[in-house]
Amino acid sequence: xxxxxxxxxxxxxxxxxxxxxxxxxxxxxxxxxxxxxxxxxxxxxxxxxxxxxxxxxxxxxxxxxxxxxxxxxxxxxxxxxxxxxxxxxxxxxxxxxxxxxxxxxxxxxxxxxxxxxxxxxxxxxxxxxxxxxxxxxxxxxxxxxxxxxxxxxxxxxxxxxxxxxxxxxxxxxxxxxxxxxxxxxxxxxxxxxxxxxxxxxxxxxxxxxxxxxxxxxxxxxxxxxxxxxxxxxxxxxxxxxxxxxxxxxxxxxxxxxxxxxxxxxxxxxxxxxxxxxxxxxxxxxxxxxxxxxxxxxxxxxxxxxxxx
Amino acid sequence: xxxxxxxxxxxxxxxxxxxxxxxxxxxxxxxxxxxxxxxxxxxxxxxxxxxxxxxxxxxxxxxxxxxxxxxxxxxxxxxxxxxxxxxxxxxxxxxxxxxxxxxxxxxxxxxxxxxxxxxxxxxxxxxxxxxxxxxxxxxxxxxxxxxxxxxxxxxxxxxxxxxxxxxxxxxxxxxxxxxxxxxxxxxxxxxxxxxxxxxxxxxxxxxxxxxxxxxxxxxxxxxxxxxxxxxxxxxxxxxxxxxxxxxxxxxxxxxxxxxxxxxxxxxxxxxxxxxxxxxxxxxxxxxxxxxxxxxxxxxxxxxxxxxxxxxxxxxxxxxxxxxxxxxxxxxxxxxxxxxxxxxxxxxxxxxxxxxxxxxxxxxxxxxxxxxxxxxxxxxxxxxxxx
Numbered sequence: 119x120x121x122x123x124x125x126x127x128x129x130x131x132x133x134x135x136x137x138x139x140x141x142x143x144x145x146x147x148x149x150x151x152x153x154x155x156x157x158x159x160x161x162x163x164x165x166x167x168x169x170x171x172x173x174x175x176x177x178x179x180x181x182x183x184x185x186x187x188x189x190x191x192x193x194x195x196x197x198x199x200x201x202x203x204x205x206x207x208x209x210x211x212x213x214x215x216x217x218x219x220x221x222x223x224x225x226x227x228x229x230x231x232x233x234x235x236x237x238x239x240x241x242x243x244x245x246x247x248x249x250x251x252x253x254x255x256x257x258x259x260x261x262x263x264x265x266x267x268x269x270x271x272x273x274x275x276x277x278x279x280x281x282x283x284x285x286x287x288x289x290x291x292x293x294x295x296x297x298x299x300x301x302x303x304x305x306x307x308x309x310x311x312x313x314x315x316x317x318x319x320x321x322x323x324x325x326x327x328x329x330x331x332x333x334x335x336x337x338x339x340x341x342x343x344x345x346x347x348x349x350x351x352x353x354x355x356x357x358x359x360x361x362x363x364x365x366x367x368x369x370x371x372x373x374x375x376x377x378x379x380x381x382x383x384x385x386x387x388x389x390x391x392x393x394x395x396x397x398x399x400x401x402x403x404x405x406x407x408x409x410x411x412x413x414x415x416x417x418x419x420x421x422x423x424x425x426x
Numbered sequence: 427x428x429x430x431x432x433x434x435x436x437x438x439x440x441x442x443x444x445x446x447x448x449x450x451x452x453x454x455x456x457x458x459x460x461x462x463x464x465x466x467x468x469x470x471x472x473x474x475x476x477x478x479x480x481x482x483x484x485x486x487x488x489x490x491x492x493x494x495x496x497x498x499x500x501x502x503x504x505x506x507x508x509x510x511x512x513x514x515x516x517x518x519x520x521x522x523x524x525x526x527x528x529x530x531x532x533x534x535x536x537x538x539x540x541x542x543x544x545x546x547x548x549x550x551x552x553x554x555x556x557x558x559x560x561x562x563x564x565x566x567x568x569x570x571x572x573x574x575x576x577x578x579x580x581x582x583x584x585x586x587x588x589x590x591x592x593x594x595x596x597x598x599x600x601x602x603x604x605x606x607x608x609x610x611x612x613x614x615x616x617x618x619x620x621x622x623x624x625x626x627x628x629x630x631x632x633x634x635x636x637x638x639x640x641x642x643x644x645x646x647x648x649x650x651x652x653x654x655x656x657x658x659x660x661x662x663x664x665x666x667x668x669x670x671x672x673x674x675x676x677x678x679x680x681x682x683x684x685x686x687x688x689x690x691x692x693x694x695x696x697x698x699x700x701x702x703x704x705x706x707x708x709x710x711x712x713x714x715x716x717x718x719x720x721x722x723x724x725x726x727x728x729x730x731x732x733x734x735x736x737x738x739x740x741x742x743x744x745x746x747x748x749x750x751x752x753x754x755x756x757x758x759x760x761x762x763x764x765x766x767x768x769x770x771x772x773x774x775x776x777x778x779x780x781x782x783x784x785x786x787x788x789x790x791x792x793x794x795x796x797x798x799x800x801x802x803x804x805x806x807x808x809x810x811x812x
Contacts, residue, residue, distance in 0.1 A: 119435060119498045120428050121719070122726040127427075171427060305806050320809045322795075325802035332801055333740045340719035341712070347429055362712040414708035415701075421691050421711055422704060 121343070123175070131175045138183035146187060146228070150211025155193060163206040170284065174291050174346035181292030182299045184395055186257040188214040188225035194288035195281055196233050199240050199273040217281065218243065218263065224406075226250050226261030235275050236268060244269035255398040279357060280349075282407070286360035287349055289403045290342035290367035296403070297335045297371035300396045304328055304378035311383075324381055331374045338367035358420055365413040368404035375400050429722065431502070438495075439502050445479055446510045456511045473516040473547035482515055483525070483545045490529065490541040497729050501677045501721070508681030519589055520544040520551035522675065524597045527667045531614075531655040540595070540616070552593035552619070554584035554641055555664070562796045564599070564664065565608045569643060571600035571615060573650075573657075578602065578615060580623075580646040586790070590626045590639035593619050598643075599664050602657060612660030616652040617643075633782045668792070669734050675791070676721040676738055679745040680714070686752045687714045689776065693759050703759060710752050717745060736804045743797040746787035753781035 123131070137152065138144070149155050157172045159165020166172075173193055180189050192208060196215035200208065207213040216223045218234040227250045232243040246266025253259045305328060308319030318324050341363040348356030375397035379386040386393050404410065431439055454472055476482050484499045486492020493499065507514065515521060525544055528536055543549040560566035569582025580600060590596065596617040603611030617624070623646040628636035655663035687710055694707055724737040756777035757764040763772050771778055788794045802808045 119431060119501070119722065120726055120729075121722040122730065123427060301806075305808060308808060317809050319802075320811055322799070322802075322811050325806075325808045325811060326795070326798045328806060328808070329798040329801040332806060333744050336737070336740055337713070337716035337720055337744060340723050341716040343427075343723075344429070344715070344719040347427055359715070362715055365709075366712055366716055411705060414705045414712070417708035417712060418704035421708065422694055422699065 123171075127172060127175060130172060131179060134176055134179035135182075138179060138185060142183060142185075144185065144187060146214055147211040149187060149189065150209065154189070155211055155214075156205075156209025157193070158197065159205045159209040160202065163202045164209040165205065170287075170350040171346055174287070174343065177288040177291040178295040181295030181399070184257050184296070184392075184399055186228075188216065188229045190258075190285075190288050190292065191216045191225040191229060195285045198284070199233065199277050199281060201272060204272070219282075219407075221262060222251075222260045223263060224258055224260055226263070227259050232263060232266075233272055234268070235278060238275050240272045240275055240277070242269040242272055243267075253402075255395075255402040257395065257399060258402055283345070283357040283360040284349055285407060286364040286413075287342060287345040287356075289406060290338065290345065290360065290363035293364075293367035293371035293400060293403045294335060294339045294342055296396050296400050297331070297338075297367070297374035300371070300375045300378040300393065300400075301328065301331050301335065303393065304331075304381040307382050307385075318381070327377045328381065331370075331377050334366075334370040335374060338363065338370040342367050358417065361408070361413045361416050364403075364408070365410040365417075368400065369410055371400040372397070372404050435498055435502060438499055439506060442481065442503060442506050443510075445481075446506060446512060449475055449479070450510055450512050454513055469513050469516050470547055472513055476515055477546045482517075482547075483521065483541075486525065486529065486541070486545075490537055491545050497725055501725055504677040504681045505684075508678075508685055511685060514678070516547050516589075516592075517544055517550055519553050519593075519597070520549070520595075523553055523667045524551040524595070527597065527614075527654065527663060530666050531663050535651070536616070536654065549594040550589055550592050551595050551597060552587045552590040552639075552641075553667075554587055554590075554596045554598040554617070556586045557583060558585055562793055565612075565661065567599050567601055567612065569598070569600045570604060571602040571613055571648070572604075573602065576650055578613070578648045578650065578653075580615065580617065580643045580648055582643050584641040584643075585629065586638045587641050588638050590619070590641050591628060591636075595619060596624075596641065597654070597667065599660055602660070606658075609661040611658055612664070613657050614654040614660040614663040615648050616654055617646065617648050621646050621648070623647075632785065633779060669738075676724055676741045679741060680717050680721045683714050683717060683745060683748055683752070686749065686756075686780065687711055689773075690752055690756055690759075693756060693773070693777075697759050697761075699759060703755070706751075706755055710748065710755065713744075713748050717741060717748065736800060739792065739797045739800045740805075742791060743788075743794050743801075746784075746794065749780075749787050750784045753777060753784045757781050 153166050154176050156165030157168050158170060161167040177190060192214045195217045197205060197208060213231050214229045215231050215233055216225050216229040218232060226248050232246060233240050234243040243266045246263040248261055248263055250259050250261040308324050309317055311318050345356060345359035345363045348359050375393060379393050382393060385391055454468060480493060481503055483492035484495045484503055485497050488494035525541060528540055544551060555564060557567055557569060569584060571578040571580050596619055598615045598617045600613050600615055601611055602613035623644045625642040627640045629638045629640055630636045690707060699707060720741055728734055760772055760777060764778065767775055767778060799811060803810055
């Protein structure tokens with residue numbers, strides 16, 4: 119039993135943290151040059167031949183940095199459904215993808231290709247018109263497509279549950295990154311901001327909610343990493359673990375941002391401060407795919423049988 | 427990262443499960459928690475059976491009678507014990523607190539004298555930390571230890587001491603320098619509970635049982651050979667004890683929560699649950715999984731460093747609140763029947779007892795407020811609040 123990252127995985131996290139702190143707006147090509155878009159692509163197709171656990175590290179770090187790039191939509195949601203040649207394109211940074219699971223598609227402002235389920239297959243949608251809509255979180259805009267035609271068959275639709283589990287686990291990890299950064303900002307501010315003659319972090323009305331935030335984020339992160347491990351190992355518990363993790367991590371991240379805004383006081387309520395952008399990503403994650411209540415209903419069905 | 431058992435761990439787990447299957451007396455199954463765990467001779471016999479089968483002190487060094495195994499074996503042991511609903515070893519304080527402290531801070535003579543009988547449940551330990559005026563603020567202890575011709579003479583009162591009424595030894599925190607304050611001038615003593623001047627009175631708690639005791643010391647003579655650590659260095663030793671209390675507790679807590687959540691799900695299947703209740707049950711199951719993998723993560727860290735980190739405080743604090751929510755949910759599912767006691771109570775009064783008992787969970791072994799202070803100061807690095 120070993121629930122720790124390897125030295126290589128720790129090095130990947132350190133590389134990601136360092137790169138993203140100096141390159142807050144990386145291009146898709148830059149992410150490909152770092153090897154990130156091909157982490158799980160086989161070596162003979164130009165990837166690194168690693169697994170979801172390495173991608174998990176990047177989801178967390180990209181969430182933390184609020185990176186505006188279609189990494190989650192491409193790597194978490196579509197990549198395993200692509201044939202090897204198209205995976206190679208992603209690894210080389212020549213293509214990025216979004217999957218149309220409903221009327222709203224993520225990252226339509228930047229993805230180069232669109233996949234759509236139809237019948238018992240997943241197809242490439244070709245020639246569709248796109249409209250990018252105004253969204254709360256401008257780093258992950260939603261949009262709609264119209265028209266177009268089914269092109270190449272990418273894979274069987276039997277992979278859809280696997281894609282959903284990957285999507286939920288990746289969003290859980292992003293949420294962990296978002297929440298951890300919101301907490302760090304709050305802790306940093308609480309150490310420096312002086313009121314009534316003391317740093318406000320001295321007051322338990324400030325410090326205890328932050329301690330609670332840390333605990334919630336750590337519990338959520340444990341479950342998100344478990345889900346990521348299950349997905350890496352094709353463990354049958356992965357789908358339920360990913361749903362459970364998303365319910366916990368999204369809520370923890372939203373709460374972390376809300377408490378951080380409160381601790382910051384007026385400055386946390388301003389447009390110029392980064393907190394509202396972290397908060398909007400957390401809310402995005404909470405809303406996407408299935409709400410916390412919907413995910414818990416899935417868990418309840420699993421535990422107790424069909425609905426009451 | 428690999429969450430599967432290693433081949434050796436799997437072998438150990440299989441052997442343990444097979445042993446539990448044949449060795450656990452049916453009368454003891456489900457016999458966990460509450461005051462009953464102390465009085466029953468059967469639990470002492472069970473503790474000795476665990477010892478003879480080699481399941482006690484799994485991670486302790488072999489030279490002191492332990493198994494010399496990695497911490498993961500202790501985790502497997504606690505997991506399977508909980509799944510079988512088997513009672514824990516009677517020497518909870520000895521195994522979790524006294525033993526690790528003696529191993530870390532004791533003399534060779536103390537290790538040779540105390541560790542083996544502790545493992546075999548021939549000697550039971552209790553802990554004397556809290557006092558009427560020293561609860562969360564442990565540094566306020568006033569129980570005095572006066573040095574007189576090679577002996578300490580102990581006077582004072584301790585409170586909230588579990589197992590004291592059956593204990594052979596007490597791990598006692600005293601103030602040996604009468605002029606000292608706070609963390610200085612404290613000395614840790616090993617006290618014979620049969621010594622003249624030691625009086626134990628049971629403390630009846632809001633569940634109606636007496637799991638805890640008050641201990642009164644009047645003129646109790648303790649040899650200087652029974653000092654644990656240095657004279658005047660009691661605070662450092664006490665912190666070692668508390669670190670172990672919280673550090674190795676995680677898996678036992680997760681195991682206890684797993685039993686509660688499993689029974690909650692059975693209860694909901696028996697009696698039905700509204701959509702709101704289903705949502706709450708799902709939440710608790712999800713939290714349980716998060717607790718389990720947090721315990722795994724902190725175990726992996728412990729196996730690397732050998733010292734439990736402050737993460738143990740996270741698990742204990744969140745667990746205590748989860749236990750309060752789960753037991754209250756159990757009562758809610760019982761409806762008006764939740765008010766019945768004794769033979770009329772559904773499921774033998776399991777939920778009624780556990781719900782009341784859970785109010786102590788956020789107080790004992792570090793109140794939630796103290797644990798939040800610890801996390802704020804030692805994990806987040808926020809300034810001290812006092």
